[in-house]
Amino acid sequence: MGLTSTRSDSGFYDRWTELFLRGFGPVFQAGMVRTGDPPREDPHQSVLALVESAGLRNGDRVLDAGCGVAGPGIIVASHYSDVAIEGVTDSASQASIARREIAAAGLSDRVRAHVADYQRLPFRSGLFDQVLFFESTGYATDLHATYEEAYRVLKPGGRLYVKDVFCASTSSGWEAVEQMERFDRLWGCVRSKTMQESVDAMAGAGFEVTLCAPMADIGTNRLVGSMFQLDDVTGLQLTELGEAFFRSGLNPPIEFGEIRAFRPLKA
Amino acid sequence: MEQIPPELIGRAIQDSDFRRRLLADPESAVAGEGYELDEDQIRTLRELDPEAIDDAIEALIGDVDAAKWG
Numbered sequence: 001m002g003l004t005s006t007r008s009d010s011g012f013y014d015r016w017t018e019l020f021l022r023g024f025g026p027v028f029q030a031g032m033v034r035t036g037d038p039p040r041e042d043p044h045q046s047v048l049a050l051v052e053s054a055g056l057r058n059g060d061r062v063l064d065a066g067c068g069v070a071g072p073g074i075i076v077a078s079h080y081s082d083v084a085i086e087g088v089t090d091s092a093s094q095a096s097i098a099r100r101e102i103a104a105a106g107l108s109d110r111v112r113a114h115v116a117d118y119q120r121l122p123f124r125s126g127l128f129d130q131v132l133f134f135e136s137t138g139y140a141t142d143l144h145a146t147y148e149e150a151y152r153v154l155k156p157g158g159r160l161y162v163k164d165v166f167c168a169s170t171s172s173g174w175e176a177v178e179q180m181e182r183f184d185r186l187w188g189c190v191r192s193k194t195m196q197e198s199v200d201a202m203a204g205a206g207f208e209v210t211l212c213a214p215m216a217d218i219g220t221n222r223l224v225g226s227m228f229q230l231d232d233v234t235g236l237q238l239t240e241l242g243e244a245f246f247r248s249g250l251n252p253p254i255e256f257g258e259i260r261a262f263r264p265l266k267a
Numbered sequence: 268m269e270q271i272p273p274e275l276i277g278r279a280i281q282d283s284d285f286r287r288r289l290l291a292d293p294e295s296a297v298a299g300e301g302y303e304l305d306e307d308q309i310r311t312l313r314e315l316d317p318e319a320i321d322d323a324i325e326a327l328i329g330d331v332d333a334a335k336w337g
Contacts, residue, residue, distance in 0.1 A: 036301065038299065038300050038301045039301075040274065040301045040302075041274050219274075220277065220281075221273075221274045221275075221276075221277030221278040221281060222273050222274045222277055223277065224273075224276075224277035224280055224281060225272070225273030225274055225275065225276035225277025225278070225279075225280070226273040226277070228276050228277075228280065228327075229270060229271070229276070230271045230276050230279075230311070230312075230315065230320075231270075231271075231311060232310075232311045232314040232315060235315065235316070235319050235320060235323050236280075236320055236323035236324065236327065237323075238327065246327075248327065248328055248329050249329060249330070251330070
């Protein structure tokens with residue numbers, strides 16, 4: 001499989017965002033970093049753990065590439081008082097909801113949502129200190145263009161961080177391929193990437209990769225639990241979200257992982 | 268009434284040992300786990316039939332591992 005794919009579903013989030021918002025809340029991520037003692041899957045704390053791992057610093061100008069409804073951006077800007085975030089999504093519906101949520105949080109001066117393709121960004125070169133991809137590279141049609149654009153808009157020394165649901169690089173065989181295709185189709189992805197091809201594409205764009213690792217402390221209880229409801233009358237039932245997205249027998253070879261890289265000071 | 272939190276439902280689905288403890292004695296099962304449930308939620312969990320929930324999981328999900336990814 002090459003780095004460029006041609007199939008895309010740009011209307012996926014226009015169709016499903018309202019349901020995701022009701023079912024998942026404002027952070028559209030399948031895996032939450034387990035934080036605290038005892039460990040819990042708290043979206044707020046999960047996002048803060050991710051940006052800490054990314055190396056985000058107060059004062060940064062940040063690009064959130066695949067910003068959803070700006071749930072993570074709002075969490076980050078609420079925690080870091082001097083961070084400015086530009087989010088991009090290819091869904092007009094998401095951008096509209098994001099702007100509403102940003103305004104409601106009183107953060108319109110520091111968080112913005114744009115309808116744009118992260119493979120062709122509407123920002124000048126060298127603008128950002130940090131670029132974040134949270135479970136969004138599966139929507140890339142061209143992984144080289146994705147990371148070349150991230151490289152272009154980062155300042156020299158700027159940081160790239162990707163946390164994603166990756167296709168496990170060890171997976172092979174027709175059954176694994178079929179499961180991945182079902183998974184990608186279900187969630188509107190172009191194609192889930194492997195960590196290795198992501199690292200290769202980053203290196204090809206000029207990045208220096210400092211970390212590429214599976215994430216052990218990720219939980220999916222919130223994801224699974226959002227698809228079901230429990231009550232004393234009907235017992236266990238699918239929710240509206242579960243009716244739309246739960247598929248019995250779907251068990252693709254995927255893994256959560258994170259990749260950190262930076263744009264060298266001198267190319 | 269507040270719904271049972273999704274994280275708790277997901278854990279009960281994916282962790283059969285936790286599910287058994289949760290449905291047998293909800294207060295003890297969530298104590299020290301960081302979940303905050305009100306009296307109605309505790310009562311709901313107490314009134315659930317563990318065998319019926321196991322059957323529903325089997326019927327709806329089958330292999331629980333397959334539930335991880337939607």
